[in-house]
Amino acid sequence: MSPRISVVMPVYNVEKFVKSAIESVLKQTYDNFELLIVDDRGDDRSIQICNQFIGDPRVHIIRHQCNKGLAAARNTGIRHSLGEFVAFIDSDDLWHPEKLQRHVTHLDNDPQIGLSFSRSSFIDFDGKFIDFYQMPKLTGIDAAHLLCRNPVGNGSAPVIRRTTLNDIRFLSVTSADRHSCYFDEKFRQSEDIECWLRIAATTSWKIEGLPEPLTYYRLNHGGLSANLEKQYASWELMIEKARGFAPLLLQRHEQAARAYQLRYLSRQAIRTGDGSAAVKLFNQAMATSPSILKNETGRTITTMIAAYAQWIMPSWGYIAIEGVGQKCISVMQKMRISRDGVSSEFMQDNKL
Template sequence: MSTTSIPTVSVVMPVYNVEAFVANAISSVLKQTYNDFELIIINDCSPDNSIQVCERFKDPRIKIVHHTQNRGLAGARNTGIRNSQGKFIAFLDSDDLWHPNKLLRHVQHLTENPNIGLSFSRSAFIDANGKPNHCYQMPKLKNINSGYIFCRNPVGNGSAPVIRRETLNAIAFDHIHDNIIERCYFDPTLRRSEDIECFLRIALTTCWEIEGIPEPLTLYRLNAEGLSAQLYKQLESWEKVAEKTRNYAPLFSSQWEKIARAYQLRYLARQAIRLKDGSAAVKLTHQALKNHILMIVHEPTRTITTIGAAYLLKCLPFLYKRIEYHASILIGLMQKKRIQQDLS
């Protein structure tokens, strides 16, 4: 790609307090086998040396945009989109990584399927040091409707999606910030759950389809320093998404909101288990079942496993630790076999 041509893909990467990770994230973009892209880095007033690390890269495809105040992921992504040129917009959180074929596969997927507005991939989990734990996010890939998105967010994380510009333009709205009207795509009033709100709005208000591809092309970093208190802040943000959705899609919300809340609570219970907070996991599991007891029938394996893990972690944490290690190995092998089957 010449420095004057319009790239096919714009990669949007918000940067905030990721000095330890951002160089590897940028390198994973520059190592893409598909190289017709621009990388737009948004400095969201990072307090560490993250931007100094970014500035060491001299690739002409990289552009750094600076915020004068911290805007959060939604605000940074909006800034990135407004400064982008590509036909397709890819998002990468600056502590995650991409497989070298990530952009190639998504460009192929979107080019061959003009009805698809949002393409996403499966993700492989890595730890804080970038080491794979051999487990994967294994979402549903096809026939995804708005109800499914509300309940489970199959995209999974902020580094998995690649979205057509036409699709983003279809959900764009104006927002006033510091007396300036800005074109927005993600809701800048949300500090969490901004991705599910955006994806749900695509599904509810446009005709664009959302579809995944089977390869684990995103390497999603698990935060080893997470706090259980953050889970309740995430739930609070999710409730704001539910309220917003209720205002513009009341019939949809009346059918799906309580069910979706149950699945969100179950998801948070599983996060509490990962954070080794058995008490929070049990509490969140009870709330999930209270909202939708039939989740035991609809998804028995995942629901019963979550309940069992929550109580085992709370009551017998040492035994849980031993079982978790062996179970994760088995689950990882089963997931890898499923991926290989889907690719064959």
């Protein structure tokens, strides 16, 4: 019997995390799945660690001849997959044990949903929960909202119907070996949002989220201002591509989307401790589209206060204020999760 879900896990230089990522998949309460590990030719011990799991008949390792990047690794996994649904997990992230079961139920209950995603809980470098969550809009998501705010949030959150992926499939024209693509292999960053945007803008499939934080998203301690610049440049390339398949969408929402992206990068700079870059990015966001202050007043003001406080204050003072602020936000997030129907038992079982 073919597996109902194909889980695609690209692997590249993640020896510190990959064992835990694989175990979080194999511990799923829903077990009719295959795990396709795509070896993207790193130079550490990641694949030796993966080899420890090949005795499990659900686990398969697919090897690239050379490093091709995350988008190409996901495409390779999709092409080898057998499932009705395709789930993605990055090899430094983790899943709640009920993730696949809840997504299967979500997709079965509404055949019009093409992409089902979950809220995410942040974990630190060592895998410890930090009581902070991605809190996106879950329903009523259109292409404009996805362009501006990317509610899916990260590459370990979605489970997608194969038929949905087939609807956005295109043929690679940049490689000597022509093959089907779903993620654009020209992108080394922003490949996620580019793919989700094509689904939202060019198909009739619905994109909806689950209120439970079923994905554990690991924060990267290695972020630098230079990397933020690369992220922004990659996002701009995504915008240029989108002009070809969603020109009216870009005419109406490009400036607001750019402002939201700059605000997001400002928060990333805050996370890495670069107050100067955070202020610069926030000011760029406001100059690009002041409407984000009206549309998302709380989040925009919070970003402004954090950016300027980190820039002006001594580090010990900012750390103290940040700790208090994060505790307040965490409490409000948990209250909202509870209002959305997530039980306290689930949160306790989740160690959140």
